[in-house]
Amino acid sequence: MAETSAQTPAATAPVVILNAPQLAENIGAVARVMANFGLSELRLVNPRDGWPQERAWASASGADWPLNAAKVFQSVSEAIADLRLVYATTARPRELQLPILTPRRAAADLRQATADGLRTGLLFGGERAGLETADVALCQAVVTIPIDPRFRSLNLAQAVAINGYEWWTFALDAPPPAFRDGAPPADSATLLGFYEHLERELDAAGFFHPPEKTPSMVQNLRSALGRARFTDQEVRTFRGVVTALSRGRGKVLEKLAKKKAGEEAAK
Amino acid sequence: MAETSAQTPAATAPVVILNAPQLAENIGAVARVMANFGLSELRLVNPRDGWPQERAWASASGADWPLNAAKVFQSVSEAIADLRLVYATTARPRELQLPILTPRRAAADLRQATADGLRTGLLFGGERAGLETADVALCQAVVTIPIDPRFRSLNLAQAVAINGYEWWTFALDAPPPAFRDGAPPADSATLLGFYEHLERELDAAGFFHPPEKTPSMVQNLRSALGRARFTDQEVRTFRGVVTALSRGRGKVLEKLAKKKAGEEAAK
Numbered sequence: 465m466a467e468t469s470a471q472t473p474a475a476t477a478p479v480v481i482l483n484a485p486q487l488a489e490n491i492g493a494v495a496r497v498m499a500n501f502g503l504s505e506l507r508l509v510n511p512r513d514g515w516p517q518e519r520a521w522a523s524a525s526g527a528d529w530p531l532n533a534a535k536v537f538q539s540v541s542e543a544i545a546d547l548r549l550v551y552a553t554t555a556r557p558r559e560l561q562l563p564i565l566t567p568r569r570a571a572a573d574l575r576q577a578t579a580d581g582l583r584t585g586l587l588f589g590g591e592r593a594g595l596e597t598a599d600v601a602l603c604q605a606v607v608t609i610p611i612d613p614r615f616r617s618l619n620l621a622q623a624v625a626i627n628g629y630e631w632w633t634f635a636l637d638a639p640p641p642a643f644r645d646g647a648p649p650a651d652s653a654t655l656l657g658f659y660e661h662l663e664r665e666l667d668a669a670g671f672f673h674p675p676e677k678t679p680s681m682v683q684n685l686r687s688a689l690g691r692a693r694f695t696d697q698e699v700r701t702f703r704g705v706v707t708a709l710s711r712g713r714g715k716v717l718e719k720l721a722k723k724k725a726g727e728e729a730a731k
Numbered sequence: 732m733a734e735t736s737a738q739t740p741a742a743t744a745p746v747v748i749l750n751a752p753q754l755a756e757n758i759g760a761v762a763r764v765m766a767n768f769g770l771s772e773l774r775l776v777n778p779r780d781g782w783p784q785e786r787a788w789a790s791a792s793g794a795d796w797p798l799n800a801a802k803v804f805q806s807v808s809e810a811i812a813d814l815r816l817v818y819a820t821t822a823r824p825r826e827l828q829l830p831i832l833t834p835r836r837a838a839a840d841l842r843q844a845t846a847d848g849l850r851t852g853l854l855f856g857g858e859r860a861g862l863e864t865a866d867v868a869l870c871q872a873v874v875t876i877p878i879d880p881r882f883r884s885l886n887l888a889q890a891v892a893i894n895g896y897e898w899w900t901f902a903l904d905a906p907p908p909a910f911r912d913g914a915p916p917a918d919s920a921t922l923l924g925f926y927e928h929l930e931r932e933l934d935a936a937g938f939f940h941p942p943e944k945t946p947s948m949v950q951n952l953r954s955a956l957g958r959a960r961f962t963d964q965e966v967r968t969f970r971g972v973v974t975a976l977s978r979g980r981g982k983v984l985e986k987l988a989k990k991k992a993g994e995e996a997a998k
Contacts, residue, residue, distance in 0.1 A: 498891055499882035525884050561914075561962060566900075610900050615766035617792050622764055625889045626896050633833075633877050660971075671975035684968065692959035701951065705929070708938035711975035725992030 476578045478631065479505040480530075480624060481543050481550075483599060484590035492523030492531065493621035497525035501628030505545045506530040512590070540587065540599040545653035548582040549574070549712045550695075552603040553623055554595050555616055559680065560687040563605040570607040571630035582648050586627055591620055601683040604651060606689055643674045647695040659686050665710040743845045745898065746772040747797075747819075747891060748810050750866060753779045758788030759798065760888035766794035768895030773797040774810045779857070796995040807854065807866040816841065820890055821862050821916035822883055830872040836951075837874040837895035853894055856886055887943040914962040924967045928954050932977040 480503055485491050488511075493508060508515055515536050524531055537543035544550045551570050565573070570586075577584050589595035589604060600606060609626050611618060651657075663682055672678040694702065747770055750759050755778075762773060782803050785836055804810035813819045818837050832840070837968055841851050841884035854870060863885060876893050878885060917925075930949055939945040961969065 476996075485960070493886065496882075496884070496886060497840075500878050500885050500889070502879045525802070525883075525886070527882055561965065563802065568900075609896070611767050612769045612899065615763075615794055617763070617794075618767050619760065619763060619792070619888075621886075622767070622892045625892055629893050629896075630874070632879065633835075665976055666972060669975040669978070671972065688959055688961060688965045689969070692955055694955060698951070699953045701948075703953070704936065705933060706976060708933055708936040709973060722992075 476581075476583070477503045477505070478574050478578075479507055479547060479583070479585040481507045481509065481540070481585050481587045482511075482590070482620070483509045483540055483543075483587060483595055484512060484593060486591045486622065488517035488519035489523040490514060490591060491517070491534075492520035492527075493557055493619075494519065495524040495530040495534075496527040496621050497621055497625040497628050498530045499524075501625070501632040503624075503631070504533070505529050506534040507537060507585075508534055509537045509540055509543050511536065537660070540596075541602060541652065541656050543585040544585055544602065545585065546583060546651050547585040547654075548649045548651050549577040550587055550603045550652060551605050551607045552587045552595055552600045553607045553627060554589060554600060555608055555611065556594060558597050558600055558606065560597065560601055560606075560683060562600070562603070562687050562691065564621070565605050565607050567607055567609055567630040568628065568634075570605065572633040573605070575633060575634050580648065583651075584669045586624075588620060588623055595660075597683055598679065598703040601687040601690070602656065603682045604693060610699050640660045647697060650696045650699045654696060654699050655690065655694065658694075659689070661703055665706050669710065733783070736948065739912060742893055743850075744770045744772070744815060745810075745841050745845075746774055746850070746852040747970070748774045748776065748852050748854045749778075749887070750776045750807055750810075750854065750862055751779060751833055751860060752887065753858045755780060755784035755786035756790040757858060757887045758784070758789040758801075759792075759794075760886075761891045762787065762791040762797040762801075763794040763891040764888055764895055765797045766791075768899035770895050770898070771797050771800070773801040774808050774852075774970040775801055776804045776807050778803065797965055807863075811854065811869060811954045814852040815851040816844040817854055817870045818872045818874045819854045819862055819872045820876070820894060821856060821867060821879065822875055822885070823861060825864050825867055825873065827864065827868055827873070829867070832872050832874050834876055834894045834897040835901075836904070837872065837894065838901040840872070841898060842901050853891075856892055866986060878968060887910065891965045894952065914964060916960040921963060921966050922961065925961075925970055926956070928970055929973050932973050 480494065480498055482491065482494065486507060491508070498504060498506065510594065511517075516531070519530060520531055550572070551565070560589070574584050586607070587595065587599070607617065607621060607627065662685070666672060672681055747761065747765055749758065749761065754773060758778065765771060765773065778784075782801070783798070787798055788795060818832065818841070844851050853874070854862065854866070864935070874894065875892060876885065929952070933939060939948055
């Protein structure tokens with residue numbers, strides 16, 4: 465990790481993920497500010513008008529490389545699957561119990577994670593819809609740009625610019641040594657696999673009632689567990705916990721029931 | 732909106748002066764970020780395509796008031812005549828012996844000057860030509876946005892946004908937002924009660940094997956969960972999760988076993 469990050473800052477800079485971006489011009493403007501602030505990896509989740517689009521290149525003023533290499537995904541969870549620290553930029557208050565950070569504090573965290581060799585990302589919502597709470601729940605914190613409450617309509621590229629600026633400015637300071645000397649946090653795909661395992665078992669156990677509350681219950685479980693930043697080993701351990709709880713007790717009762725059945729049959 | 736913004740912070744916020752702006756869309760985008768960051772007074776020096784221009788309003792996304800009140804001047808010197816501290820934003824090195832400041836340092840100075848009752852301004856060059864050295868020389872310092880030297884082409888509105896953001900952030904001058912603005916983390920007794928509940932169920936499910944490893948397995952579970960800093964509500968939720976997993980699935984199997992037992996007994 466140290467070797468690659470020594471080559472160019474961009475190699476380990478946060479990935480910029482745009483969820484459902486609408487205007488190609490804005491995607492191009494995002495690429496331009498990414499280039500201004502040392503970011504290079506762009507991922508697009510369901511761009512409204514498809515991809516690629518010429519108008520994006522036209523508005524990037526020569527910052528073509530993030531656009532040329534941009535990857536398209538079908539869902540936020542796929543787009544962040546390989547990332548180990550993802551912050552969602554949103555101004556809307558959420559029901560989630562996630563830390564709310566300024567761009568400056570977020571940049572410090574992202575620098576630290578990068579110094580620790582972790583792949584990171586910044587997730588932004590589309591121009592109109594922003595982010596679904598279910599997608600925010602997959603992230604480890606929310607970044608909220610301090611803004612005049614009398615006029616909150618911030619352009620997408622401006623939101624990327626402010627975060628990119630803080631990331632780049634922070635570069636001037638060398639981060640202190642790694643804060644965690646053990647294993648890194650699991651990537652998002654691993655976490656999602658664990659969440660889905662837990663939720664399947666909870667569903668089988670009749671935990672989600674009333675049914676219409678399932679999405680918000682799921683989001684609350686995910687965001688609360690996400691804060692722990694489990695390692696791969698810990699995810700395996702907690703998958704074992706879920707399995708043990710859902711199957712183990714079952715087996716105990718199964719045995720008891722069999723024993724009883726045997727006794728009754730013997731009568 | 733306009734009434735309040737005339738009274739409070741905006742009344743003494745720095746004036747934004749655009750020298751020879753070319754595209755009306757960029758003037759509108761500047762108005763929009765001004766509104767985002769509590770700036771309201773806009774001055775235009777020789778806008779290329781004249782003034783007013785409808786396209787500026789169209790691209791301001793409702794931030795009309797800086798455009799409605801914008802004043803046009805024939806020269807930078809006229810545009811800054813009544814201001815007592817003016818900083819020029821430019822990335823080009825100059826022959827001038829002026830301090831070169833970051834946007835953060837500039838914001839601190841502008842705040843101080845404002846607190847001292849001085850009218851201040853931020854001067855920006857047009858998209859192509861930037862600023863004449865003669866105009867920079869009328870200013871008290873140069874503001875240079877830290878930027879990746881590999882791609883220096885910063886959009887005009889982005890330059891205003893970064894400076895506005897620093898101005899606005901400095902205004903708050905408050906400690907960073909609380910880690911969590913909802914409920915506080917649960918106390919240790921509550922957490923311990925949850926841990927013990929989980930561990931009882933895991934023990935009943937035969938999770939801890941070999942038995943001599945139980946203490947270290949327990950410690951690993953506890954420390955991983957502890958990092959999430961669950962609230963009281965979340966502890967209740969996760970106790971429900973444990974109960975649901977250990978009883979719910981058990982019940983399903985219990986019913987199956989009973990059914991089987993009934994069938995066998997009926998044979």
